[in-house]
Amino acid sequence: MLTVARAWEVLQQVPDPEVPVISVVDLGIVRDVTIAADGAVEVTITPTYSGCPAMFEIEKDVREALLAAGAAQVAVRTVLSPAWTTDWIGPEAREKLRAYGIAPPGRAEPSGLIALARARPPVPCPWCGSTATELRSEFGSTACKAIHVCTSCRQPFDEFKAI
Amino acid sequence: MAAHEEELGIAAGEAAAGRRPVAGPSRTPVLGAPLVEYLLRLGDDRLILGHRLSEWCGHGPILEEDIALSNMALDLIGQAAALLRLAGEAEGQGRDEDALAYWREAVQFRNALITELPNGDFGVTIVRQFLVSAHSLLLWEALLGAPHEGLAGVAAKAVKEVRYHVRHSGEWVVRLGDGTPESQARVQRAVDDLWRYTGELFDADAVDAAVAALGIVVDHAALKARWDGLVDEVLARATLVRPADGPMRRGGRVGRHTEHLGHLLSVMQSVTRAHPGATW
Numbered sequence A: 001m002l003t004v005a006r007a008w009e010v011l012q013q014v015p016d017p018e019v020p021v022i023s024v025v026d027l028g029i030v031r032d033v034t035i036a037a038d039g040a041v042e043v044t045i046t047p048t049y050s051g052c053p054a055m056f057e058i059e060k061d062v063r064e065a066l067l068a069a070g071a072a073q074v075a076v077r078t079v080l081s082p083a084w085t086t087d088w089i090g091p092e093a094r095e096k097l098r099a100y101g102i103a104p105p106g107r108a109e110p111s112g113l114i115a116l117a118r119a120r121p122p123v124p125c126p127w128c129g130s131t132a133t134e135l136r137s138e139f140g141s142t143a144c145k146a147i148h149v150c151t152s153c154r155q156p157f158d159e160f161k162a163i
Numbered sequence B: 001m002a003a004h005e006e007e008l009g010i011a012a013g014e015a016a017a018g019r020r021p022v023a024g025p026s027r028t029p030v031l032g033a034p035l036v037e038y039l040l041r042l043g044d045d046r047l048i049l050g051h052r053l054s055e056w057c058g059h060g061p062i063l064e065e066d067i068a069l070s071n072m073a074l075d076l077i078g079q080a081a082a083l084l085r086l087a088g089e090a091e092g093q094g095r096d097e098d099a100l101a102y103w104r105e106a107v108q109f110r111n112a113l114i115t116e117l118p119n120g121d122f123g124v125t126i127v128r129q130f131l132v133s134a135h136s137l138l139l140w141e142a143l144l145g146a147p148h149e150g151l152a153g154v155a156a157k158a159v160k161e162v163r164y165h166v167r168h169s170g171e172w173v174v175r176l177g178d179g180t181p182e183s184q185a186r187v188q189r190a191v192d193d194l195w196r197y198t199g200e201l202f203d204a205d206a207v208d209a210a211v212a213a214l215g216i217v218v219d220h221a222a223l224k225a226r227w228d229g230l231v232d233e234v235l236a237r238a239t240l241v242r243p244a245d246g247p248m249r250r251g252g253r254v255g256r257h258t259e260h261l262g263h264l265l266s267v268m269q270s271v272t273r274a275h276p277g278a279t280w
Helices: A004-012 A055-068 A091-100 B002-016 B034-054 B063-091 B097-102 B122-143 B149-177 B181-195 B206-213 B220-237 B260-268 B270-274
Strands: A030-035 A040-045 A073-078 A133-137 A145-150 A156-160
Touching (some): A004 A040, A055 A073, A133 B063, B034 B097, B034 B122, B034 B206, B063 B149, B097 B270, B122 B149, B122 B220, B149 B181, B260 B270
Parallel strands (some): A040 A073
Antiparallel strands (some): A030 A040, A145 A156
């Protein structure tokens, strides 16, 4: 029978559909795994963004991976609270993101009103490491990314935005 | 309370007299339970504004802005789905978020009028986005501690997303206002035209009083004061003039909408209604 530890190992291998270089566990989407006495597995996941279109895909991938690993029954539950934060992405996953060409997120800002056009700490270019980069748009190819451009190596790049 | 019931009474009377025929098995009771009404208002604001933003997809002035508007639409429609799901659960008649989004008529929608107005030019869209997002941010902060697990969960999620919307739209208001004479004239006109629709966002009626009794308390006067501060700061930086608070347009909260909502719904609901029960 599948153990909780083994289930986490299996989920560690399930890639995020939009950023396949890291797993759904790396991303902090998987919040809890429980296994009932009859072997039924319940996985609790939380969306990165309210409208994240990848949630259905993630739910399907999680279910299929656990069934393939021998789970008799899998239920995937979605919770909104506590709200997902990029602070849950660990150092190893951040390095994987950077190596993949996506600047990892900074620390999530404290709540409260936000200053317009605030002085943002420069986001280092994931390609050449230069900090001479400019924010092009706070909304990128997916809800979770911003677009920057590096003025040193002239490459555009995505940043996983802190949230 | 009295004005609220009177408005509802007029709507019900018109329907009974056959002047406003409303068909469909899933017609909402004219006044639902306060919690249902409250969640519908929150959900419908986001659904309708999200749909308006989605109309920009493929039409943005520049590629980055096309993507930004679509991303904000996605956030809002995601929040709406969660809120309408909660409304359906609170109603207890088996309606889910899709049933509520696609099978209600215009008079059953509870969104504020400002969200349903046509997009206008990019300046109008961005000014509206700023005015509404600033309100949303403050509202979600107030609802973070709501003693309703589902609502507090949406608030915690939405507050993070809306912070980006406020900053993005606010920066654009400054850029356009403090821009060329043409851009400044256009966004000033947008501010002037939209202003009369902002009052409705701060209205509190019997529904708000009833949910406050459940512990969902929002201090509308305090919220308005903070909104004024935020909006004033941005308008000043944008070299725009804040209009005087004149008569305000309202009615969306009780289902009295502008003519624009019906046209919006005829597009938004067309696929579901052409192919009922279809999945993909």
